[in-house]
Amino acid sequence: MRWLRVTHWLVAGLLLLSGCALPASWARAGGADGTGPVTLVTGRDLTGYMQGRLAVWNAAHPDQKATLIQLPPAADDVRAQMISNLQAKSDRYDVLNMDVAWTAEFASAGWITPLDGQGFPLDKFLKPVVDTATYRKRLYAVPYVTNAGMLYYRKDVLDRAHLPPPRTWAELASDARTVAPRYGLKGYAGQLLPYEGLTVNYAEAVQSAGGAILSDEGRKVAVDSPAALRALDFLVNGVRQGWIPRESLTFTEEESRRAFEDGGYLFMRNWPYAYGLAEAKGSKVAGKIGVAPLPGADGPGSSSLGGSNLAVSSYSRHQKTARALIRYLTGLDNERQVLEQGSLPPVWAQLYTDSALIKRFPYLPVLRQSILSARPRPKSPEYDQVSLAVAGEVHDALTLRRSPAAATAALAQDLKAILRDP
Template identity: 60%
Template sequence: MRWIHAAGRCLLVLTVVLSGYMASGASADGTHGTGRGPVTLATAGDLTGYLRPLLQGWNRTHPGEKVTLVELPDSPDETHAQMVTDLRDGDRGRFDVLNIDVAWTSEFAAAGWLAPLDRSRFPLSSFLPPVVGTATYDNKLYAVPYVTNAGLLLYRKDILAKEGLPPPRSWAELEHDAKTIAPKYGLDGYAGQFLPYEGLTVNAAEAVYSAGGTILGNEGERVTVNSRAAREGIGFLARGVREGWIPKAALSYTEQESKQAFQDGHLLFLRNWPYSYVEASAKGSAVAGKVGAVPLPGPAGRGASVLGGSNLAVNTRARHPDSAARLIAYLTGEHAQRLVLTRGALPPVRADLYQDPALIRRFPYLPTLRASVLAALPRPKSPHYGQVSLVVQAVVHDAMTGRTTPSAAVRRLARELAAISRQ
């Protein structure tokens, strides 16, 4: 399974739908008033098949609360649309526990669709600290982190070794190597996810954050994008296309296309999620054994990644809220989180797994990913996040294609985001 935060294909959405409801109010295991009973878990894009064995373990130990697996579309936009349609339904609806993109927590909570959760029921202190912030809104816990993610800079370590160079530690070094070294080996310089979709929102936010800027503040009530840092960040991306070290083909890349270009040996540098490191390093890849990964660079040193991943939340209309919470606790426990990594190739939220020697031998990028997650920032929080993301995508794409300047793009962002915040 690949989680696409902000990035199309990697997105994981789990939904618990209650079945076997008893009109008398008794749960399937004979208890009364406990909120327990059978559940149905819907997921988008379980590409590695890790989830069914994980749920079988739950079913063996919870016979009165069995989970049936249902899948939603792979596309994050389609998944979001189906969830919103269901949550707006005046009836009880199908969805009881939602595993939502981390950027949707504020939107769904502000709409009144998510039930506040009791912090004491979940191992929040065992998680990497930044991920907990993605599950809160208005200082309340509305979800529990399940999968995290942070962007990494993948690079061809064989080529940099031939040149006697370390991986880039700043934008200047990245630009220099992408412009001068990549052409010597018949490669394009650098790519990310630059198609106008959620992935571009992530890449743009990372550029702005790395330059020291922000986009929104106060849960979306304040627009902060009109800054030198935002102009510098968007200018970095636009300059890359204009000068050619970002290939024009990258303007149509999602996670999958950009990963494939790197995996096929066409790129020197790639910004992507950790799963791309795993696949590029796997047997059969043209660059297997030649891939390195470091945190994203910024203008004068280490940059900032955007936090990706998914959060588990309970619908306010859930019939069996206790079973919903118990399932969430199970999926965020140590055993399940280990399987998330080893069978699902997804970054877990539990901190101790990133320092497990056996796991590091198997997944050598874990220390780099841990550092990236600890320094990562959430996407702009807003009750109108969908609209915010659409504006960012459109405006930044215009800047990258040369339809507008970075300065004009920032001014337009400020105007359009202000209009959204006033809704």
């Protein structure tokens, strides 16, 4: 799922996927003032709600219709096809639905155009999500969907043990090591396979200890710090002590979710999408789970921000319409539909205190707290290389092939080489 790279969207662009030209009905004629038909390019929408939202737009804007172009579901494929188009300076894409981690890369390359923040209701959004759309203090996109990791736990088990959900690493380790075995459970399931998910899990541990991987808007390496070493020590000790089972080192979001839903674990770190599935018919833990913010070194921790942002291609011939479409899609009514129909976390703050929505999505108050304390993933035009380096070195430590100190030192050197930071 490459979680934070999850932008679930609907099918529409088979001709594009096969490399064929767009049909004549998608002609790009428009006004010289930057208005006219536009395309919205995105990954697959598994819920199918987006086409209906664009139909409402199209009915009101017959001369500025929006066509949905779907790319393959894998985030790497979405990114690769977007970059291929942008490097060719093609005007085929107008509005890009991008993973939040791509903002720095796309902005640095000049592929997306800066935006005037006064044209969008940024002050109505949860504050941390706006930071994911900026690069070097400029706005390059508008937040559309957000995401933050939460701690899932077996509420029935902790209630029987007369324990609240853990707030600190020490409490998490103690409960996972002592309570879980008493009830025939394993301790903690994260996403610790060497991929983007491990980068996210590690980043959350580092910032929950008060550190960072990069600093100065991605210009400097900050991982060679006592806080970062403390974070890796915590994770590695969990593996050594057994409350992070070895099998968790092979988990992505879906493997950890299934292991938790099958009743095998006391705790799980995952995204909000897992809540509805865990409570669905057929889940062995339905009616037995709770959610809490991620624990931290000495108190509540900090999640990595996921989700997607909407940006305007620098090569769009209809940028005025593209910006108007983004305003429409990020408006309050559509943001409500993002949650109600798309089952994705919206960016408008007031939706997290809506009693009707909380009744339907009980995790919203915890998710709001998690988002407000979250941070974007490291900002860098070379983010993919950064993520690969992080996942590789951290996994070496988790598999006990390298000590936490040696892995941290090696990671710092890797990142300095990527950033050319002396």
